[in-house]
Amino acid sequence: MILIFDLDNTLIDRNKAYWLWLQNNVLYKCKTVDKSLILYYDNWGYTSRHHFYNWLIQKYELSISSDELIEKCANELHQYISKNQETLIILKRLKEQCKIVIGTNGGIQNQTNKLKATGILPYVDHVYISEHIGCKKPNPNFYKHIQNDLNCLSSEIMMIGDHYNQDFLVPKKLGWKSIWLSHNSTLIHDNKICALKDLIPYLRENKLLFSS
Incomplete structure (x- = not known):
């Protein structure tokens, strides 16, 4: 078979690794973040990455583009997978x-x-x-x-x-x-x-x- x-x-456990990456590599300068809301919009990674990152950028006033976040994730996410x-x-x-x-x-x-x-x-x-x-x-x-x-x-x-x-x-x-x-x-x-x-x-x- x-x-x-x-x-x-x-x-x-992609969700665990993804949250750790967001927390440590993307949102680390934010004073407060809403984990449950972020993971809700992320929807286990099934939300379009451009759509999700554009929402995240606007929500937390990030100085980075959605394309840059996509590339950043591809380069860094594996660091949080064990x-x-x-x-x-x-x-x-x-x-x-x-x-x-x-x-x-x-x-x-x-x-x-x-x-x-x-x-x-x-x-x-x-x-x-x-x-x-x-x-x-x-x-x-x-x-x-x-x-x-x-x-x-x-x-x-x-x-x-x-x-x-x-x-x-x-x-x-x-x-x-x-x-x-x-x-x-x-x-x-x-x-x-x-x-x-x-x-x-x-x-x-x-x-x-x-x-x-």
Whole structure:
């Protein structure tokens, strides 16, 4: 089986790292900042970066452009991402029976820097980044590009990610298996895990992974 993982807020705690970067590298001169409001507008990184940064610049009267903030983030965010030993152990165990693939939206530089910081690359067979592909999730061409490049059947692929639409619904419509990493959402769903540590038990329970 081929397991395709989203990156941000699936294999790494992007929200935690992003807030630390904003706090220490962007908003450090501000006397007071509203963390909950900022993260609300950021929306787990799904708000357009230009839209979000223009709002942030106006809100806190920052002397920097949205383009400069985008570049600054790409160069610096990885400094706030650390290795997660639990994630590394999970990927190592999965690697014994599955191919591990990353399928992520974002810029090549930013996502590559994050991947290097996590220490997960030794367990990954392929990395697909939207900027390189030329389209991003949930565009069906993103998933089709990956499947064609891997030269496999849709039934051989499983997508795991935190975004309900682009990591679960769209792949499922294309014939992939998919699991929604819900981060403890109260929404009831059969193909849902609450945290990454639940993935191996889920796969074993559904006879998609042999006990080792």
